[in-house]
Amino acid sequence: MNSYNILVVEDEKDIALAIQAYLVNQGYKVFIANNGVEGLDIVENEEIHLAIVDIMMPKMDGIEFTMKVRLEHDFPIIMLSAKSEDIDKITGLNIGADDYVTKPFKPLELLARVNSQLRRYKKFLVMKQDNIVNKDIFTIGGLELDISTKEVSVDGNIIKTTPIEFKILQLLMRNPGRVFSADEIYESVWKERAVNTDTIMVHIRNIREKIEVNSKNPKYLKVVWGVGYKIEKQ
Template sequence: MEQYHILVVEDDKEIRDGVGIYLKNQGYQVFPAENGREGLSVLEKETIHLAIVDIMMPVMDGITMTMKLRETYDFPVIMLSAKSEEIDKVTGLNIGADDYVTKPFAPMELLARVNSQLRRYARYLKFAGAQENSHIHVVGGLELNEETKEVVADGRPVRLTPLEFKILALLIQSPGRVYSADQIYESVWNERAIATETIMVHVRNIREKIEVNPKEPKYLKVVWGVGYKIEKQ
């Protein structure tokens, strides 16, 4: 598993060191900084996956730093704020922070927020990477790769027949679009639709393989009297 890099920007050495220790114990690599200017200089040298940024700091405060980093970076930012800084906390969220933790805080609370934001960011990166590869289609936990002919459903590799793969590939390319049995038959078989009842059988087989509960499908839906679709997630 990749080791995440976390930037901790906090002028209080005791808090900065304490947060760093807890994060390192969780397997994260920590990059400390005493103020916003130092934090930005770390960003120029290191790949950072998440930043924990105090609001009130000398030289450059956390609000200014977050505004500047948002011009270039999209990783999660968790702001630390004292209870008296309610207005700053709202400002921080408005200018691009993803979450905030109020001081004093329990270390486990901060760790839970960090883990949650990194999970979300990892999903975002995976989706963005898949979007760049037009042969990879991702809908929720369902992923189809047209080049390798691989299908993954909620983390499980799925084995489809060539016809099942072609049907799923057609549907997943346009999530939310309903295809009639005739349209599916003509696209997959490349001939005029004559035996569309076979589509229903193939759809049932695909659903058995990709759905956790085929009776209550999450991905492959029937639109009664119209056709089939991959549900937008």
């Protein structure tokens, strides 16, 4: 009996139920969502080990769903699409998907992909567990963030941050070099759709004044004009 939870995000009910039947027959526990919005809700409330995600869906498609999941989760994602164009495959894999299956697919093919991804994920979890002492600490140059103690330090000196500042720094330091738009930061930190993101600019400025020696010539927290913000790789 498998102890893995699999999320199926698919708006075509017949396909979703068929996939569920195949997976349950293999001993997996399956959750079904009709679109990306429902899928994100399940991800936030259940421990998911793998997701099978359709690309074309109403409300929130598979691409946007995957991008949002990858802000905080690292479980494997297998994308489904009725299209076979290379551009879909490249887009899906570039935004964080691990594998890609084109509809119509053979059940045994999908199951093989699921089992393969879960084997890899199991190895990843074991490695992560072995490194559990340090997994909550992110270090970029002299900047260090400790999730377990909620402390941020620069060159060994503890600096005081607000809970929101800490969450923003955590998001950026978990993904050094990646540029996040103000909308992405807002939605990840506040867990709601971004409406007015002016507050992000204020928080970024405050963080910069605390972690940078010279906030006008920052070493860590950079602005990519017209795009967003990032923590520079050191």
